[in-house]
Amino acid sequence: MDTRSTCPYCGVGCGVIIESQAGAITGVRGDPEHPANFGRLCSKGSTLHLTAAPVVLQTRRLLQPALRAERTAPMEASSWDAVNKQVAEKLAATIQAHGPDSVGFYISGQLLTEDYHAFNKLARALVGTNNIDSNSRLCMSSAVVGYKQSLGADAPPACYEDLDLADCVFITGANPAWAHPILFRRLEAVKAAKPAMKIIVVDPRRTESAEFADLHLQILPGTDVALCLGLLHACIWDGLLNQSFIDAHTAGFGELKALARDMTPAQAARICGISVTDLLQAARWFAASPATLSLYCQGLNQSSSGTAKNTALINLHLATGQIGRPGAGPLSLTGQPNAMGGREVGGMATLLPGHRDPNDALHRTEIASLWGVDDLPVKPGKTAVELFEAAARGEIKVLWIACTNPAQSLPDQALVRRALERCELVILQECFAGTATAAYADVILPAATWGEKEGSVTNSERRISRVRAAMAPPGEARPDWQIVRDVARLLEPVLRPGRPSLFGFETSEALWLEHREATRGRDLDICGLSYALLDSAGPQQWPYPEGAAQGLARLYEDGRFATPDGRARFIAKPYQACAEAVDARFPFGLTTSRLRDQWHGMSRSGLASRLFGHEAAPVLRMNPQDLPRRGLKDGDLVRIRSRRGEMAVALRGDAGISPAQADLAMHWGQEFISGRGAEGQALLGVNGLTQPIFCPDSKQPELKFTAVDIKRLDLP
Numbered sequence: 001m002d003t004r005s006t007c008p009y010c011g012v013g014c015g016v017i018i019e020s021q022a023g024a025i026t027g028v029r030g031d032p033e034h035p036a037n038f039g040r041l042c043s044k045g046s047t048l049h050l051t052a053a054p055v056v057l058q059t060r061r062l063l064q065p066a067l068r069a070e071r072t073a074p075m076e077a078s079s080w081d082a083v084n085k086q087v088a089e090k091l092a093a094t095i096q097a098h099g100p101d102s103v104g105f106y107i108s109g110q111l112l113t114e115d116y117h118a119f120n121k122l123a124r125a126l127v128g129t130n131n132i133d134s135n136s137r138l139c140m141s142s143a144v145v146g147y148k149q150s151l152g153a154d155a156p157p158a159c160y161e162d163l164d165l166a167d168c169v170f171i172t173g174a175n176p177a178w179a180h181p182i183l184f185r186r187l188e189a190v191k192a193a194k195p196a197m198k199i200i201v202v203d204p205r206r207t208e209s210a211e212f213a214d215l216h217l218q219i220l221p222g223t224d225v226a227l228c229l230g231l232l233h234a235c236i237w238d239g240l241l242n243q244s245f246i247d248a249h250t251a252g253f254g255e256l257k258a259l260a261r262d263m264t265p266a267q268a269a270r271i272c273g274i275s276v277t278d279l280l281q282a283a284r285w286f287a288a289s290p291a292t293l294s295l296y297c298q299g300l301n302q303s304s305s306g307t308a309k310n311t312a313l314i315n316l317h318l319a320t321g322q323i324g325r326p327g328a329g330p331l332s333l334t335g336q337p338n339a340m341g342g343r344e345v346g347g348m349a350t351l352l353p354g355h356r357d358p359n360d361a362l363h364r365t366e367i368a369s370l371w372g373v374d375d376l377p378v379k380p381g382k383t384a385v386e387l388f389e390a391a392a393r394g395e396i397k398v399l400w401i402a403c404t405n406p407a408q409s410l411p412d413q414a415l416v417r418r419a420l421e422r423c424e425l426v427i428l429q430e431c432f433a434g435t436a437t438a439a440y441a442d443v444i445l446p447a448a449t450w451g452e453k454e455g456s457v458t459n460s461e462r463r464i465s466r467v468r469a470a471m472a473p474p475g476e477a478r479p480d481w482q483i484v485r486d487v488a489r490l491l492e493p494v495l496r497p498g499r500p501s502l503f504g505f506e507t508s509e510a511l512w513l514e515h516r517e518a519t520r521g522r523d524l525d526i527c528g529l530s531y532a533l534l535d536s537a538g539p540q541q542w543p544y545p546e547g548a549a550q551g552l553a554r555l556y557e558d559g560r561f562a563t564p565d566g567r568a569r570f571i572a573k574p575y576q577a578c579a580e581a582v583d584a585r586f587p588f589g590l591t592t593s594r595l596r597d598q599w600h601g602m603s604r605s606g607l608a609s610r611l612f613g614h615e616a617a618p619v620l621r622m623n624p625q626d627l628p629r630r631g632l633k634d635g636d637l638v639r640i641r642s643r644r645g646e647m648a649v650a651l652r653g654d655a656g657i658s659p660a661q662a663d664l665a666m667h668w669g670q671e672f673i674s675g676r677g678a679e680g681q682a683l684l685g686v687n688g689l690t691q692p693i694f695c696p697d698s699k700q701p702e703l704k705f706t707a708v709d710i711k712r713l714d715l716p
């Protein structure tokens with residue numbers, strides 16, 4: 001039997017056809033009719049069925065609710081009734097004793113839109129807190145704020161078809177050859193058919209994407225804003241601006257021009273560590289090509305100046321008129337399969353449903369009215385890092401974690417572990433056993449996963465695709481939204497006695513319809529869509545308002561942006577170096593990165609043994625010139641030490657890494673990399689080293705740069 005669904009890995013959002021027999025998933029192939037991939041799948045997508053093999057279901061899945069009497073006691077299998085009762089009672093008691101902000105929710109861009117909606121409503125409408133954030137905070141929150149500041153709405157204006165139509169593709173802070181492979185295959189095909197198309201890659205590492213480019217700007221980590229200002233200076237100097245576009249459709253160019261005046265190409269090239277000639281070439285290709293498309297991801301986003309990096313790039317598009325036309329515009333790539341859906345639903349501390357703002361009283365009233373509650377909480381919620389910092393201070397008593405592994409993926413693991421230990425109740429809603437976070441859980445809620453549940457996701461180009469079940473969840477696992485609903489129903493008599501239930505949902509579609517209503521009249525209006533239409537006509541892009549015949553492939557083609565006056569804003573932010581400086585004690589800049597065949601903390605991709613064929617174990621990569629100077633050679637075990645912790649890992653010389661830099665993939669966790677924090681705690685994986693500093697606008701942490709020392713393991 002064939003079931004059409006969507007790949008649960010990256011934000012490309014490829015369509016898959018799940019093959020099943022007798023209620024078991026037996027294979028997967030690309031959906032030839034899905035417009036994200038037209039039948040292609042990458043190594044991760046094409047091995048999805050291996051992660052649903054019977055042996056995996058029996059040995060690696062969480063199949064039964066479980067709880068433990070106290071932290072040091074073993075986890076014991078339980079029933080849904082018992083764990084739901086325990087969770088609801090503890091939540092109610094905590095809220096009554098310490099207030100709603102003593103509860104926090106940390107959820108995931110892996111969740112479906114319907115799951116996100118259930119969590120958001122539980123947190124805001126029932127518990128009464130804005131303390132709900134998502135691991136998407138680590139992925140794309142700088143892109144969200146960048147779009148809002150520059151264009152007036154969190155809406156990527158371009159689409160995948162623009163890859164076919166662009167004459168210049170500017171890839172910055174991204175390695176799509178590995179992290180968004182199906183998009184990159186499309187780009188390769190376009191380049192083969194259209195050799196005159198220029199591809200520029202900006203990356204501190206010489207990645208596979210950079211190898212393919214016509215021009216690689218191998219900048220020093222964190223210097224993106226200086227580069228964009230230098231490019232803008234060159235455009236001004238060389239007469240490459242689109243002055244009529246600037247005059248007709250934007251505001252604030254004067255201030256930006258004054259800022260760019262001081263960043264000459266020579267100055268920018270010096271800061272970035274590249275040649276002036278290359279910078280000037282990039283400026284000409286970017287501005288003078290008939291259509292320039294930018295693709296960008298974590299290299300811009302995961303930074304203490306992540307929002308400034310995003311707006312600096314959008315400034316370039318606006319100044320050269322490379323936006324709102326076929327083949328032209330900024331297109332941020334989402335990392336997770338439903339990071340975009342989480343933004344739409346407002347399942348993050350800084351957002352409300354339908355791209356609303358929790359700080360806006362009218363927006364709060366609109367959602368309260370839609371949900372049938374008197375009001376929504378006013379106090380700002382805590383974002384990912386802030387949530388765990390508050391838990392470490394004892395302010396968060398109950399933490400409900402769903403579909404994510406913060407004990408591996410958040411920066412400054414020593415702090416994260418202190419936070420998890422200090423919480424009175426850690427609820428872990430997960431599908432896979434053995435994640436690092438499970439060691440801190442008091443209650444396990446086993447969740448259904450890909451291939452087992454119904455709902456929808458939105459990919460990087462604003463395209464909503466259905467996710468469908470090809471088999472029943474194994475054991476007692478349940479869809480995430482059902483787990484949330486059932487606890488909410490137990491809480492309601494305590495927190496809203498005598499009031500009608502807010503959680504009457506019996507299907508994922510009922511949740512989706514409530515979400516849909518929150519988009520009415522907004523920039524992302526999807527009121528013309530339905531499950532039935534998505535089923536009959538296939539995946540659709542938003543906006544898709546009532547009466548529309550189709551969604552919009554690209555935005556702002558009429559030159560009117562989503563700001564009150566319709567003009568896009570130039571944002572004049574100066575260049576700031578990475579938050580943590582290298583010095584004599586920590587002389588190397590460590591970048592975290594992604595491998596082609598692994599995904600996040602490997603809880604799913606690590607189940608397919610063939611995916612280890614590409615890279616079997618973690619290695620630290622350094623420029624070969626740096627090795628003899630440090631008395632190192634290929635294959636040595638080295639100790640990496642940051643201001644927060646240290647760990648041991650094997651070393652590999654790699655000429656693609658710049659001198660004085662190092663790179664370690666972020667996937668490897670407890671089975672592979674162990675170390676200890678500055679306070680002696682056992683730490684796992686690269687985030688034992690990284691820092692919790694974040695962008696002040698987006699609150700996205702600087703996972704892309706850490707000052708470290710690297711020594712042979714046998715040296716002190």
Ligand code: SF4
Nearest residue numbers: 007009010014042045
């Ligand atoms: Fe899945 Fe992304 Fe690969 Fe497509 S490119 S198959 S969405 S991992």
